[in-house]
Amino acid sequence: MNQMRAMPLTAHHPAETHPLTLSERNIPHPTRGELLLRVILCGVCHTDLHTLEGDIHPPKLPVVPGHQVVGVVEEMGEPLPGGTGVPHYERLKVGDRVGVPWLYSACGTCEFCLRGLENLCPNAKFTGFHVDGGYADYMIADARYALPLPDAISDEQAAPLLCAGIVGYRSLKLADIQPGERVGLAGFGASAHLCLQVLNHWGCDAFVFTRSAGHRAHARELGAVWAGAVEDNGDAGETPGVALDRIVVFAPVGALVPVMLEKLRPGGTLALNAIHMSPIPEFPYHLLWGERTVRSVANATRQDGVEFLKLAAEIPIRATTTVYPLERANEALLDMKHSRINGEAVLMM
Ligand SMILES: [Zn+2]
Numbered sequence: 439m440n441q442m443r444a445m446p447l448t449a450h451h452p453a454e455t456h457p458l459t460l461s462e463r464n465i466p467h468p469t470r471g472e473l474l475l476r477v478i479l480c481g482v483c484h485t486d487l488h489t490l491e492g493d494i495h496p497p498k499l500p501v502v503p504g505h506q507v508v509g510v511v512e513e514m515g516e517p518l519p520g521g522t523g524v525p526h527y528e529r530l531k532v533g534d535r536v537g538v539p540w541l542y543s544a545c546g547t548c549e550f551c552l553r554g555l556e557n558l559c560p561n562a563k564f565t566g567f568h569v570d571g572g573y574a575d576y577m578i579a580d581a582r583y584a585l586p587l588p589d590a591i592s593d594e595q596a597a598p599l600l601c602a603g604i605v606g607y608r609s610l611k612l613a614d615i616q617p618g619e620r621v622g623l624a625g626f627g628a629s630a631h632l633c634l635q636v637l638n639h640w641g642c643d644a645f646v647f648t649r650s651a652g653h654r655a656h657a658r659e660l661g662a663v664w665a666g667a668v669e670d671n672g673d674a675g676e677t678p679g680v681a682l683d684r685i686v687v688f689a690p691v692g693a694l695v696p697v698m699l700e701k702l703r704p705g706g707t708l709a710l711n712a713i714h715m716s717p718i719p720e721f722p723y724h725l726l727w728g729e730r731t732v733r734s735v736a737n738a739t740r741q742d743g744v745e746f747l748k749l750a751a752e753i754p755i756r757a758t759t760t761v762y763p764l765e766r767a768n769e770a771l772l773d774m775k776h777s778r779i780n781g782e783a784v785l786m787m
């Protein structure tokens with residue numbers, strides 16, 4: 439038994455054509471500092487969709503997507519020499535449950551890594567992009583970047599936390615959110631529904647903007663103080679009638695930037711949580727005037743992962759999930775693309 443199932447991407451195509459194909463391949467072997475994981479579950483992320491459809495290009499194909507992996511350590515490669523600087527690394531053992539996020543590894547020596555910005559490392563590798571990810575029965579992980587999962591969080595609950603949660607959390611941090619503030623969330627998929635629960639925990643009022651009526655209802659259920667319609671064509675949409683302190687845009691839609699800037703108070707922050715975004719249309723300077731800040735959020739650090747998983751267990755965050763078997767990964771991606779599910783799609787091996 440050295441064969442496993444995987445759903446690799448061999449060529450970029452629209453999700454409608456079901457570009458992932460079920461295939462058999464050899465179970466890989468871990469080398470020094472690596473782990474062989476038996477994958478239990480893998481979350482489905484918008485970044486996987488962007489990879490599938492060629493909005494972003496992995497260095498080579500085929501590649502197995504999937505970067506929200508909950509797995510069990512099946513085998514460990516030769517240990518790394520001491521002084522890795524990763525406290526949990528020394529304690530890892532066969533049988534442990536770990537999570538593999540988008541950041542597969544970083545170089546640790548460049549100016550960004552040394553500043554604690556390994557998310558910006560030019561030599562960073564991303565899971566399911568530079569290396570094969572979790573749409574498979576087994577995968578290799580870099581032991582230093584695999585995240586220990588708090589026992590209080592179940593497998594199914596953990597998967598969405600690993601990207602939607604961690605990168606969403608970084609967006610909240612980079613948006614400079616202070617307790618009690620009014621925070622807008624534009625787009626209400628996997629990431630925003632987890633962020634909303636962090637905002638509730640921080641005593642913030644959440645205002646949700648999304649074109650999906652189902653997502654607006656989901657937001658209200660989870661405690662949003664207001665949920666209104668916004669279209670991705672640049673129309674102003676509904677407005678809550680109060681200026682917002684901070685806004686995070688989750689939808690990969692540049693037309694939302696000027697629309698959301700109009701809803702932001704002077705001195706407020708607009709953070710863009712998107713690895714890919716359609717062009718931002720030209721807009722008058724007065725929308726930015728008043729010391730408003732617009733910034734992007736790129737990936738996340740290992741430290742973001744450690745902090746967020748601890749917070750998620752404390753709150754505790756409840757992820758809404760829809761589970762699909764591995765071989766239905768194409769359908770899961772399509773349902774996410776068309777906002778047909780609430781929360782996150784998760785593949786079960
Ligand atoms: Zn680096």
Ligand SMILES: [Zn+2]
Nearest residue numbers: 483485601602
């Ligand atoms: Zn992701």
